[in-house]
Amino acid sequence: MDYLLDDDALEFRDEMRSFASSIPRQMLLDMDAEKIVFPREFLEEAGRRHLLGPRFSENYGGRSLPWTAEMAGLEEIGVLGTSLACLWSLISIVGEAIEAFGTEEQKEHFLVPMLRGELAAAEGLTEPRGGSDFFGAVTTARRDGDAFVLNGQKRFVVGAEGADVILVYARIEDEPDPKKGMTAFLVERGEGVEVENVYELMGTRGGGTGRLVFRDVRVPLENVLGGEAGLGHGTEVFHRMMVPERLTSAGGAVGMGRACLEIATRYADRRHAFGRKVRQFEGVSFKIAEGLTQLDAARALNHSAAAAIDRGVAAGPARRLVSEAKYFSTEAAWQVVNHSMQILGGIGYTNIYPVERMLRDVRLITIWTGTNEIMKLVIQHEFYREFRDLHFPGRDLEDDASGAGLPGEKIYGGPEEL
Numbered sequence: 001m002d003y004l005l006d007d008d009a010l011e012f013r014d015e016m017r018s019f020a021s022s023i024p025r026q027m028l029l030d031m032d033a034e035k036i037v038f039p040r041e042f043l044e045e046a047g048r049r050h051l052l053g054p055r056f057s058e059n060y061g062g063r064s065l066p067w068t069a070e071m072a073g074l075e076e077i078g079v080l081g082t083s084l085a086c087l088w089s090l091i092s093i094v095g096e097a098i099e100a101f102g103t104e105e106q107k108e109h110f111l112v113p114m115l116r117g118e119l120a121a122a123e124g125l126t127e128p129r130g131g132s133d134f135f136g137a138v139t140t141a142r143r144d145g146d147a148f149v150l151n152g153q154k155r156f157v158v159g160a161e162g163a164d165v166i167l168v169y170a171r172i173e174d175e176p177d178p179k180k181g182m183t184a185f186l187v188e189r190g191e192g193v194e195v196e197n198v199y200e201l202m203g204t205r206g207g208g209t210g211r212l213v214f215r216d217v218r219v220p221l222e223n224v225l226g227g228e229a230g231l232g233h234g235t236e237v238f239h240r241m242m243v244p245e246r247l248t249s250a251g252g253a254v255g256m257g258r259a260c261l262e263i264a265t266r267y268a269d270r271r272h273a274f275g276r277k278v279r280q281f282e283g284v285s286f287k288i289a290e291g292l293t294q295l296d297a298a299r300a301l302n303h304s305a306a307a308a309i310d311r312g313v314a315a316g317p318a319r320r321l322v323s324e325a326k327y328f329s330t331e332a333a334w335q336v337v338n339h340s341m342q343i344l345g346g347i348g349y350t351n352i353y354p355v356e357r358m359l360r361d362v363r364l365i366t367i368w369t370g371t372n373e374i375m376k377l378v379i380q381h382e383f384y385r386e387f388r389d390l391h392f393p394g395r396d397l398e399d400d401a402s403g404a405g406l407p408g409e410k411i412y413g414g415p416e417e418l
């Protein structure tokens with residue numbers, strides 16, 4: 001779908017492809033090992049190549065590229081699997097919050113080194129009591145002079161072990177309304193921030209995903225995102241961050257699906273059974289056709305959602321498109337990777353090919369960055385809002401839905417029969 005991209009986007013996409021293919025195989029294997037060491041050199045190399053946060057302003061070290069270009073690049077990094085793609089994406093996600101809401105000092109202190117690959121970022125939203133119900137978060141921040149004292153915990157934080165700065169949401173202690181009290185803090189690793197558990201995961205092992213506990217962690221006012229003006233504005237930060245949160249998942253998903261489908265396609269052209277190439281059996285080749293169609297549809301939807309953001313489409317419809325992209329692409333990737341393993345037969349279930357690692361990785365992406373159930377909740381919610389403004393020519397459809405019957409029409413089971 002190169003015809004959807006302009007020259008700058010194509011150039012960025014090609015640089016990302018060349019970076020992804022330069023990643024040593026050993027690093028990918030290390031990302032899946034029992035004891036993971038945070039892959040700082042991956043971020044450093046991406047920073048050296050000027051590939052992190054491409055849509056951020058050139059003033060801070062980005063490239064001022066549109067979302068459509070970033071989506072094209074994300075597909076290339078997705079090919080490496082969720083661990084590395086997520087570390088790349090976290091710069092985009094946390095960077096969005098800092099660029100949009102941070103003070104100039106925060107941009108210089110955090111965003112600039114993040115884009116150089118010198119500062120690893122993480123985000124702490126999910127708590128043990130639940131991730132979907134974000135505003136039910138119970139981590140609190142108590143004001144104490146020119147600082148805040150944080151208490152609480154965040155679960156499933158990628159980079160809990162390894163990241164230098166964590167964007168943490170906490171409620172200002174004396175504000176009873178969670179939406180008004182929610183505030184984003186840039187917490188630097190230090191005294192009081194404890195990694196209590198690094199999870200043993202089914203896949204996506206390379207990020208150092210763990211549970212962080214904050215026990216009387218003192219965060220200076222200058223680390224409140226946006227400073228004094230940022231107090232109580234966490235809700236806006238959250239909604240803004242959900243765009244990169246979900247688009248990065250959507251973009252990476254297509255890369256994962258593509259990588260596995262390419263392996264399966266090549267394999268089916270070489271593998272023989274019953275005297276023919278297995279691709280000559282429809283049971284195999286139709287899976288390839290279906291997978292290709294799903295990925296093309298996902299890529300087109302992703303591009304459309306990215307273009308909507310670039311063109312400043314209103315928040316509601318944009319949120320719907322972004323959620324559709326995340327939902328559709330991650331479901332498509334899950335099916336494509338699963339079918340790719342089926343095409344490979346038994347060898348697909350071994351670690352000879354990366355498909356089994358990808359299958360373990362891809363299972364996650366329908367769950368994180370907002371589960372796909374939450375995506376559907378957002379999609380229908382936003383559609384009902386848009387729906388109110390839609391106008392149908394002729395009769396008002398409400399008449400029929402009321403159950404009272406349209407003029408001159410008898411409805412069986414309608415009120416007049418009861």
Ligand SMILES: Cc1cc2nc3c(=O)[nH]c(=O)nc-3n(C[C@H](O)[C@H](O)[C@H](O)COP(=O)(O)OP(=O)(O)OC[C@H]3O[C@@H](n4cnc5c(N)ncnc54)[C@H](O)[C@@H]3O)c2cc1C
Nearest residue numbers: 123124125126130131132156157158367368369370371373
């Ligand atoms: C490997 C990994 C890495 C992660 N990385 C991060 C990270 O870096 N930072 C971070 O903050 N979080 C991270 N997460 C957390 C992730 O975003 C959450 O797991 C996810 O949002 C779901 O929250 P939960 O696990 O608490 O499930 P719950 O919210 O408890 O949901 C349980 C089930 O109920 C469903 N459900 C809940 N509410 C509704 C509803 N209203 N309608 C329909 N269904 C509903 C959900 O879809 C789900 O199926 C990560 C998770 C994992 C596993």
